[in-house]
Amino acid sequence: MKTMNRRKFLKGSLLGGAAASVIGKSKNAAASATFGGYPEAMGVLVDLTRCVGCRSCEAACNKEQGLPNPAQPFDDLSVLDHERRTSEGAYTVVNRYEIPGQDHPLFRKIQCNHCNEPACLTSCFVKAYTKTPEGAVIYDPTVCVGCRTCMVACPFYVPAYSYSSVLNPVIKKCIFCYDTRLKFGRPPACVEACPREVLTFGRRQDLIKIGHQRIRNYPDLYEDHIYGENEVGGTSWMYLSSAPFDQVGFDTGLGTEPILSYVKEFLTVVPMVLTIWPALFAGFHLLATRKDAQKKEEKSEK
């Protein structure tokens, strides 16, 4: 619905000219910011209080996605000594965080959070990315040109790049096991492997209720916040924590606006600039230089 509005608006603005578009633009921007994600989208609620950092999820991901052999076994917990990021060889990694005043560390699994309104998707100029109604943010590596704009756009620094590939480097990231599992209504491999149900799979709408229920039942245990419920417009993967979120590596300054909103107004103008401006300014130029051209012609006739 919303995209239709925007498309109509774009058509109108191209026909009606630049002046009219400036007025209509802000109205449309406000209207399309209300998309709250697909109603039936699935998600995962990650409960940091349950995680013991066993790395089973990492092993499961490696197997399911056919990723290259790891440099160290997945039961080697010494890798937790350094903070890691997702990479072309690991679409999910667990990191350990020592919490001041608590005798136990917390462990946090990271992977693509599968935003409701993904910045990577917005930034991709070849439309490699798709947000599926099931909630996954997937991508088509065959059209990826390897520009890496999505890596810059992602607020969670998730997409990785296959630097090891000389001829055809592309983006690599978690796809919620869409091809092999989610599409068929099955949970991703990491969820199935987790021994302590740190990862709860279900409809995103239900998970939000479950998350708030847990906070209500154990107010002393949990921070009163579900990270991802509203961050950057909401994400399919959400987190519960017993420590303040900034102490477990979360960026708490992202706000609740989809990244899309920050660039939408600018991006709306781009096609206009590209189509109208060349003609408009070429016209100005021709008009301004018409007399000179006429004089030249007259001169040459003499």
Add this chain to the structure above:
Amino acid sequence: MEQIPRNLLSTILAMLLCFTSYSTIALAGEGPDEVVIDSLAQLYEPVIFDHAMHEEVTESNCAVCHHHTLGTKIEDENCLRCHAESGGTDEISCQGCHAGNRFEAEYLNRIDADNTLFHRDKVGLKAAFHIRCMNCHEEMGVANGCQDCHVRTDAGDKFFHAGHYAPPKSDKPTSGGH
């Protein structure tokens, strides 16, 4: 050599457990001596759980691990809000309540369709085992590593890229990143 009779024993025990139904009120010390937990075993060998020893440790208070025992009334105040009139409980086994297929579409849809259901956030069987056992083991300061309770199978070694399947040791820093 030792392996064969042990496996035989576990199979027999597992079969016995499957067909055993508890219909009477369970009293302290009436529980099984040993429980073989193998319903989910793939990456790890079945757990041979010394039930009798744990009864001793908990001074035969079943509710330390099970939420309640058979035939008695529920005591937890939170539960009593709905279950005050529920009478004696008739289920004691973990898998009687905690589903093995926690995240399969069939289970999720069933929960979704049942508006009267309160227990929507009930952990599955695997998590019920691990959360209950590991949290207590940590509190008690006893062995709590994965292989302290169940030894990894060959499939498990492969899964974790460990044991025979471990990558060759190298001093090179791991590649990857951005």
